[in-house]
Amino acid sequence: MAKMMRAAIFVEPGRIELADKPIPDVGPNDALIRITTTTICGTDIHILKGEYPVAKGLTIGHEPVGVIEKLGSAVQGYQEGQRVIAGAICPNFNSYAAQDGVASQDGSYLTADGRCGCHGYKATAGWRFGNLIDGTQAEYVLVPDAQANLAPIPDGLTDEQVLMCPDIMSTGFKGAENANIRIGDTVVIFAQGPIGLCATAGARLLGATTIIAVDGNDHRLDIARQMGADITFNFRNCDVVEEVMKLTGGRGADSSIEALGTQKTFSQSLQVLKPGGTLSSLGVYSEDLSIPLGAFAAGLGDHRINTALCPGGKERMRRLMNVVASNRLDLGILVTHEYGLDDIVEAYDLFANQRDGVLKIAIKP
Amino acid sequence: MAKMMRAAIFVEPGRIELADKPIPDVGPNDALIRITTTTICGTDIHILKGEYPVAKGLTIGHEPVGVIEKLGSAVQGYQEGQRVIAGAICPNFNSYAAQDGVASQDGSYLTADGRCGCHGYKATAGWRFGNLIDGTQAEYVLVPDAQANLAPIPDGLTDEQVLMCPDIMSTGFKGAENANIRIGDTVVIFAQGPIGLCATAGARLLGATTIIAVDGNDHRLDIARQMGADITFNFRNCDVVEEVMKLTGGRGADSSIEALGTQKTFSQSLQVLKPGGTLSSLGVYSEDLSIPLGAFAAGLGDHRINTALCPGGKERMRRLMNVVASNRLDLGILVTHEYGLDDIVEAYDLFANQRDGVLKIAIKP
Amino acid sequence: MAKMMRAAIFVEPGRIELADKPIPDVGPNDALIRITTTTICGTDIHILKGEYPVAKGLTIGHEPVGVIEKLGSAVQGYQEGQRVIAGAICPNFNSYAAQDGVASQDGSYLTADGRCGCHGYKATAGWRFGNLIDGTQAEYVLVPDAQANLAPIPDGLTDEQVLMCPDIMSTGFKGAENANIRIGDTVVIFAQGPIGLCATAGARLLGATTIIAVDGNDHRLDIARQMGADITFNFRNCDVVEEVMKLTGGRGADSSIEALGTQKTFSQSLQVLKPGGTLSSLGVYSEDLSIPLGAFAAGLGDHRINTALCPGGKERMRRLMNVVASNRLDLGILVTHEYGLDDIVEAYDLFANQRDGVLKIAIKP
Amino acid sequence: MAKMMRAAIFVEPGRIELADKPIPDVGPNDALIRITTTTICGTDIHILKGEYPVAKGLTIGHEPVGVIEKLGSAVQGYQEGQRVIAGAICPNFNSYAAQDGVASQDGSYLTADGRCGCHGYKATAGWRFGNLIDGTQAEYVLVPDAQANLAPIPDGLTDEQVLMCPDIMSTGFKGAENANIRIGDTVVIFAQGPIGLCATAGARLLGATTIIAVDGNDHRLDIARQMGADITFNFRNCDVVEEVMKLTGGRGADSSIEALGTQKTFSQSLQVLKPGGTLSSLGVYSEDLSIPLGAFAAGLGDHRINTALCPGGKERMRRLMNVVASNRLDLGILVTHEYGLDDIVEAYDLFANQRDGVLKIAIKP
Missing domain, CATH: 3.90.180.10 (Medium-chain alcohol dehydrogenases, catalytic domain)
Known part of the structure; x- marks a missing residue:
């Protein structure tokens, strides 16, 4: 037995x-x-x-x-x-998805008993x-x-x-890796829960030099500073988009990392960007997302939106x-x-x- | 005088x-x-x-x-x-934006009389x-x-x-370049107006081997075939998303190119993608866009959305x-x-x- | 039995x-x-x-x-x-090397009887x-x-x-992929044996628009043209480096592909390049290679040399x-x-x- | 006057x-x-x-x-x-070379009096x-x-x-940028003069986690530690290649940065690499370089050699x-x-x- x-x-x-x-x-x-x-x-x-x-x-x-x-x-x-x-x-690194560079989306095993469902891709099935x-x-x-x-x-x-x-370290760091960070970049990280804090640490590790952490909880913002944030904004006390624009002289951030999964933070992640900037999204959303037309430059802003598992x-x-x-x-x-x-x-x-x-x-x- | x-x-x-x-x-x-x-x-x-x-x-x-x-x-x-x-x-290639890799978003000259407005970035101002x-x-x-x-x-x-x-050739080709095409890729191009046709030609030039052109006009689909499309779908006669899924054995396309600027084609451009796929957007949108949650894998699908001027x-x-x-x-x-x-x-x-x-x-x- | x-x-x-x-x-x-x-x-x-x-x-x-x-x-x-x-x-796609992006250099299995030698990397052991x-x-x-x-x-x-x-198709195409080809590039492929011919075809597939094939055998140069070469040079009849410089108005090629494995073709692959160009090497060399100082701009030419298995x-x-x-x-x-x-x-x-x-x-x- | x-x-x-x-x-x-x-x-x-x-x-x-x-x-x-x-x-950012991504190789101005020599590329002419x-x-x-x-x-x-x-900061950092550093990498920097020290600092800034600085001067190695090196080797006291192999369990470094310009350091920069590794070269060489065949895996090691101005x-x-x-x-x-x-x-x-x-x-x- x-x-x-x-x-x-x-x-x-x-x-x-x-x-x-x-x-x-x-x-x-x-x-x-x-x-x-x-x-x-x-x-x-x-x-x-x-x-x-x-x-x-x-x-x-x-x-x-x-x-x-x-x-x-x-x-x-x-x-x-x-x-x-x-x-x-x-993941199953023998899968097509893994060999294609997206192991996390491996659809080789889809069932709880380990049986092989198909050999293609299935979102999040890694x-x-x-x-x-x-x-x-x-x-x-x-x-x-x-x-x-x-x-x-x-x-x-x-x-x-x-x-x-x-x-959370693998996820948060992937958020930073997906943000196309180069030396000297300004990066804004929305939400400083465990994953957002790791994204902040990842942005620091990758050479961003103006790291802006956003949350509504001052204790988490304190920890964000320990994780590498240069500047913190409590969204309860200020208009975050406006503050980022002020801080960058109207240029906008090079990239932003969404680490919460709400419409509001997603919209703001786009609104703080410079034209040509990258929105790295980590959040798990619960409904259709809206892309604000202005911040998206009607589709002509050379923006990047990258998601990750x-x-x-x-x-x-x-x-x-x-x-x-x-x-x-x-x-x-x-x-x-x-x-x-x-x-x-x-x-x-x-x-x-x-x-x-x-x-x-x-x-x- | x-x-x-x-x-x-x-x-x-x-x-x-x-x-x-x-x-x-x-x-x-x-x-x-x-x-x-x-x-x-x-x-x-x-x-x-x-x-x-x-x-x-x-x-x-x-x-x-x-x-x-x-x-x-x-x-x-x-x-x-x-x-x-x-x-x-x-563009002004002396601008910060140009040196930063996004010359089209150069905000050096903002006024009709050529006066210098600022030295930063401004969406589409190139x-x-x-x-x-x-x-x-x-x-x-x-x-x-x-x-x-x-x-x-x-x-x-x-x-x-x-x-x-x-x-249109520079735009359409950029749509293909932004689609992260690799040899052997399946690419779907939505709308075969002049820019979409150039995107189709660009996908061919970059090594995609299953190029699917979509439009509602059979004459344009004929031209798409001359431009390099392997397969054409008239959306008036079929469910494009379903056809792409059937054709790829449920895997989805490696990338899609949106060349119209409507909510419907944007949504379909996401729906035809494999997890890990890239949506290259060329359209000029006229209202806030909605991202369908399912096709977006709730934000966990390793998707890329790239826009361009x-x-x-x-x-x-x-x-x-x-x-x-x-x-x-x-x-x-x-x-x-x-x-x-x-x-x-x-x-x-x-x-x-x-x-x-x-x-x-x-x-x- | x-x-x-x-x-x-x-x-x-x-x-x-x-x-x-x-x-x-x-x-x-x-x-x-x-x-x-x-x-x-x-x-x-x-x-x-x-x-x-x-x-x-x-x-x-x-x-x-x-x-x-x-x-x-x-x-x-x-x-x-x-x-x-x-x-x-x-390769063993479960290996560290494969997960690190170089499956061909997988050192998991080193012995003829399939025993596991180590779990690291070993050159060419894939x-x-x-x-x-x-x-x-x-x-x-x-x-x-x-x-x-x-x-x-x-x-x-x-x-x-x-x-x-x-x-040979995988190898030759990898030579083209390693050449960083962009639309409109000039690429020179040295030697048109089976692998060089596939590299020529790969360069065509990836959007190079001036493809120059080099060999000493006219029959192979004929086949090179069928594989996609725009121009062919028989090195027995001309100075290839000089011809490429003439053809490009002194600029040099964007990239070159070495598909033979000799000192002479390696040197020429560097000499035809523009500053900032890429040498994609496919050859299997049999002795220490010499990098000619002038063509290498003494190390200051923003060159790339990429090899592949x-x-x-x-x-x-x-x-x-x-x-x-x-x-x-x-x-x-x-x-x-x-x-x-x-x-x-x-x-x-x-x-x-x-x-x-x-x-x-x-x-x- | x-x-x-x-x-x-x-x-x-x-x-x-x-x-x-x-x-x-x-x-x-x-x-x-x-x-x-x-x-x-x-x-x-x-x-x-x-x-x-x-x-x-x-x-x-x-x-x-x-x-x-x-x-x-x-x-x-x-x-x-x-x-x-x-x-x-x-550089002249209006040049072809600059728009092509290699501004430092801009050949627009070639003469001491500022006259325009040509409009192409010329190595180091930026x-x-x-x-x-x-x-x-x-x-x-x-x-x-x-x-x-x-x-x-x-x-x-x-x-x-x-x-x-x-x-020296721009050069040293470029050496690190050219080394394709990813989070968790092992990087070896050969020579800790001003540029090598900046390369060490750059490797730290980009997320390398095992940074090995090499020099023959202990004072410079002390400064290297202040710049971010985790480990230092004085080549007068040890066999650097052997030490790197020991430290990495035989795997080799992910990348190396040559910051001196000698045959010996160039060879060692290749010898410390894993198959698939990148040699980022900053040195100004004074004679033809020799590539050691074994370390180069006869051209089959998926190596990268990148130079920069x-x-x-x-x-x-x-x-x-x-x-x-x-x-x-x-x-x-x-x-x-x-x-x-x-x-x-x-x-x-x-x-x-x-x-x-x-x-x-x-x-x-």
């Missing part, structure tokens, strides 16, 4: 609960990871609320830090007992943990395509130091952990709370209601 | 008329060109209808083919009598002829920043052969004329009618009402 | 012979392909002569066209009996067939990482039509076969001879001595 | 001396700048030694910091009395000050194409703070001064000495012989 483990599963809208599930079998290209630390993401709250549909009974969570428990027969170059992470997006297959808020998680996705943790780094790499894969994770190991950035500051897996329902409640200054919660099975 | 010339000027909404205007003086960086051929653009129709505001009395037109009549004292390397063209967009300064539907036109903008016509090319270079400058014109000289493309086929400048009011009427299968009209002063 | 097959193996310098070998076993990520057509490459001649070392007894050849005989247990989305090709370079593992000049070949490397042949294409895709993978193959299916290019013209596998020693002799106008030979097991 | 000024002129090999020259006349596109601070560059030492030929009597120097004394009649948007800098490379026209080691300098090249100094920055922008123009200068104003970098540390213009011969002697730990000297007319 299969051995059992504890896992946080989606029961129905409003209910994520702990349950016992069998520890999964390990196929030739899989690896079984014993989770030592994971976390809760904003997306999980959408799942909890029923706003993002997943299968009933699915284990939630997509940010694995742990230890290799068992390797599939075809997985080479790792040892059981090794500490690893894997990206929140865990996101499998806690979406298409069982996720990481559990004692164990099965990592598919383990050869491509297992990234060994460098000696000397703690779980907390690498906990942000699988998702978090990149995954072991090489991406290796690079992000190198950023941490090289002391370029300390994201430990974002981990404000810690809970055992057994108390995850309570952790969800805290996080969903954004109480107690919570940014990110470490979950320890 | 200044010598006079004939010019087509904007009088008021609904009226563009011929008038006598003084032949302009030539400043140190200018060149005076005697127009031998010019044409009417869709934008001119917007001006005629009062939909796009220009100063009353301004000479209209932005596609110059002619002969150098007089060179400014600081302009070097040209001779009077030389046959030249200049781009419809005629378009000066027939917009901020007197245009080309006249016996003579003054080319500012002539050193940067005068492009000698290679021996052996006729006026008609290079007449499309200043605007026609690139100008002598190097751009040199390259486009080289395309013609190398027999890669014959755009003469697009010049369906010819009028003398004296009959330009009649030509406007024909073009505005799209009678008689008109695509482009050669105007001969 | 294992079933046996015929295979062309390397015996010792000067000797490639037919031998009986066991048909290989199929691991979970492998596929066994029954070869219907393959070919001999210039590299195979280097192996034959002992200039490029491979293990004694190794099956030679790296250009597979065939039918799936048997699929590994973990390979999904294909059927036995399906017609497929695979790239000459057959080339496995007929180099690190048994190759394609046999009745059957085992394709590793089959999920990533098997590319179904579109209906209606013959073996001969896709026989160039695995190697042939790209592989199913997405690359899909795109190349699409070029063929779209009638952009007919490489069948390059297949000048056909031999049965049993006569391969004779075919080697013909090809090594370049007799009878041979370009490429179809080998039929 | 023309007013006179003091200027450091090239007399003959071995002799640069102060002399009286007329203050130049100001043409319509020129600006006359009163120099407040300038400096001596390594290139000037080559001129002094007769290794780089310039016209006898030419004023030397190419790094202007000063005040606008007089503006040409066609130069707009500046005021006399304004503090400005201009790039060491001072470098005019102290090369083709009178330079900056004088009381006044005439800036050609002033509209494109004058960059106002932001309030609050001293001459010393911006003195490195015109040349310092970029100029007001937008580039604006961005670099913004880096300084944003406290990303303090290059004041590199200005180790100060001399009056009257003592410039003594300053040359100190700098040429690299006495007293000299890095850069501020020259004050």
Whole structure:
């Protein structure tokens, strides 16, 4: 009989609960990871609320830090007992989409049981943990395509130091990478939640020299300054678009990063741009977006709008952990709370209601 | 007393008329060109209808083919009598915007009298002829920043052969260049007016191998096939999005080019894309655009939306004329009618009402 | 007892012979392909002569066209009996190198028996067939990482039509892609052997408008014109560098493609360039190269030198076969001879001595 | 009669001396700048030694910091009395080369008297000050194409703070920009003179996380650490290539920057690279370079070799001064000495012989 483990599963809208599930079998290209630390993401709250549909009974969570428990027969170059992470997006790098440069949009595996649906592309289908297959808020998680996705943790780094790499650091940095930043650029980052803060840090890392962080919460703006912002605007106290135009002498910003997912911040992200500027969008929107005609120069402004899903894969994770190991950035500051897996329902409640200054919660099975 | 010339000027909404205007003086960086051929653009129709505001009395037109009549004292390397063209967009390449890679968005000169408004960026302000300064539907036109903008016509090319270079060929090709085309791509081009046809030709030139042209007019679709389309869809007879999905086995196109400027074609341009695809937008929109949430994958589809204004400058014109000289493309086929400048009011009427299968009209002063 | 097959193996310098070998076993990520057509490459001649070392007894050849005989247990989305090709370079797309954008330099598998040597990079180690593992000049070949490397042949294409895709078309096109070609460029391609001819075709496909092909053989220059060259120079009759400078009015070419692998053509590839130009190198050199100081502007000329190994993978193959299916290019013209596998020693002799106008030979097991 | 000024002129090999020259006349596109601070560059030492030929009597120097004394009649948007800098490379942005993306290779002006030689490209001809026209080691300098090249100094920055922008900061940063740096990269910078130090700072600014600085002088390696190096190697004490390979687990560096101009450092720059890596070359070489075959993978390693000449123009200068104003970098540390213009011969002697730990000297007319 299969051995059992504890896992946080989606029961129905409003209910994520702990349950016992069998520890999964390990196929030739899989690896079984014993989770030592994971976390809760904003997306999980959408799942909890029923706003993002997943299968009933699915284990939630997509940010694995742990230890290799068992390797599939075809997985080479790792040892059981090794500490690893894997990206929140865990693609099949053998797919057409991956070879075409958009691994996150890999449509190879579409079903919760790992069956192969098609071999083309499917938007966001590279996101499998806690979406298409069982996720990481559990004692164990099965990592598919383990050869491509297992990234060994460098000696000397703690779980907390690498906990942000699988998702928000990869996402926030991608937002900065998508902003076409060049040395000397002015960049405006809208919203300073965990992903926006990482986008701010990413803009700093890539050579922007006037980094403007926007939020409505002064505490988050303080952290934004620690992450590399030169200037912060609290949108409750000023007209952000006007302030950016004043600051740039009417030129506008070289790029903007939208890290919230609302019409208002999307519009402002376009309005602060110079003609020829780039809007890098990270937000998950919930309705059709409107592009304001004037800021869009009626379509003649040489604008760029770039969207992204978090990149995954072991090489991406290796690079992000190198950023941490090289002391370029300390994201430990974002981990404000810690809970055992057994108390995850309570952790969800805290996080969903954004109480107690919570940014990110470490979950320890 | 200044010598006079004939010019087509904007009088008021609904009226563009011929008038006598003084032949302009030539400043140190200018060149005076005697127009031998010019044409009417869709934008001119917007001006005629009062939909796009220009100063009353301004000479209209932005596609110059002619002969150098007089060179400014600081302009070097040209001779009077030389046959030249200049781009419809005629930027100041000394501007910050030009050095920053977006010459078309150069805000150096903002006023009809050539005075320097500011030194930053201003959307579309690189378009000066027939917009901020007197245009080309006249016996003579003054080319500012002539050193940067005068492009000698290679021996052996006729006026008609290079007449499309200043605007629609540069614009249409930019649409293809902005589509991130790689060898083996599938590209869908929406609308096969003169610019869409050039975008189709540009996609062919850049290595797309499944080129799908869309229009509601079978005659234009015939021409699209001559311009390089592999497949054509008349949107009156089929559901274009569905057909593209069928043709690509559900994968979607690598990129799409919107060459009309309507909500419907913009939405479809996004709907035909694979996740990770690029929407290259050329249309001039007249109201806020809506981005359909599903096709946009809620912001998570690794999509690109790129807009453009026609690139100008002598190097751009040199390259486009080289395309013609190398027999890669014959755009003469697009010049369906010819009028003398004296009959330009009649030509406007024909073009505005799209009678008689008109695509482009050669105007001969 | 294992079933046996015929295979062309390397015996010792000067000797490639037919031998009986066991048909290989199929691991979970492998596929066994029954070869219907393959070919001999210039590299195979280097192996034959002992200039490029491979293990004694190794099956030679790296250009597979065939039918799936048997699929590994973990390979999904294909059927036995399906017609497929695979790239000459057959990388592990799960490797760090592949995720880092240089799949051809994948060092995951370094040994002929498929054991994993390391997980880093090793120059050219993505080339496995007929180099690190048994190759394609046999009745059957085992394709590793089959999920990533098997590319179904579109209906209606013959073996001969896709026989160039695995190697010379992918290589030659990569030479053109590495040349940073833009619309209106002048490109010079040195040497019009099979790879140079494909580079010429690639330059045409990517929008170069003055394509100059160089060789010492007029017949090959004739074929170059069919592949898209605008101008051809026989280096026996003229000074190529001087001619290019004359043709471009002293400006130089935008880019050059070296497709031979000699010091002389490498030097000339630099000498024909404009300052700011790109040298795309495809040649396999046999000794330290010298960069001529003057043509290199002492290091201050904003030059680019780009090298490449042939790209592989199913997405690359899909795109190349699409070029063929779209009638952009007919490489069948390059297949000048056909031999049965049993006569391969004779075919080697013909090809090594370049007799009878041979370009490429179809080998039929 | 023309007013006179003091200027450091090239007399003959071995002799640069102060002399009286007329203050130049100001043409319509020129600006006359009163120099407040300038400096001596390594290139000037080559001129002094007769290794780089310039016209006898030419004023030397190419790094202007000063005040606008007089503006040409066609130069707009500046005021006399304004503090400005201009790039060491001072291109004509109206040229074909500039519009083609390589302004530094602009061949518009080739002669010391400013006459127009041709309109094409000429390697390094964008470098005019102290090369083709009178330079900056004088009381006044005439800036050609002033509209494109004058960059106002932001309030609050001293001459010393911006003195490195015109040349070594622009050059060193370009070395980093040419290295294709991505987040998480390992970069090796060979030689830590002023330009190498700026390349090190540039690599840090662009997101490299393992930055390895190499030199034979421990003091310079100390400064390299202040500029952002993570690791330093003194080549006198170790085998640099071996150390880099050890440090990267045999993978090699993602890119290297050659900042000296010798065969040995060029070879090592290639030897430390991973397959697929980029060699960004800044050195000025004095003889044909040899490319070591093994490190070059015989031409099959997907390597990139990129060279550069310092970029100029007001937008580039604006961005670099913004880096300084944003406290990303303090290059004041590199200005180790100060001399009056009257003592410039003594300053040359100190700098040429690299006495007293000299890095850069501020020259004050």
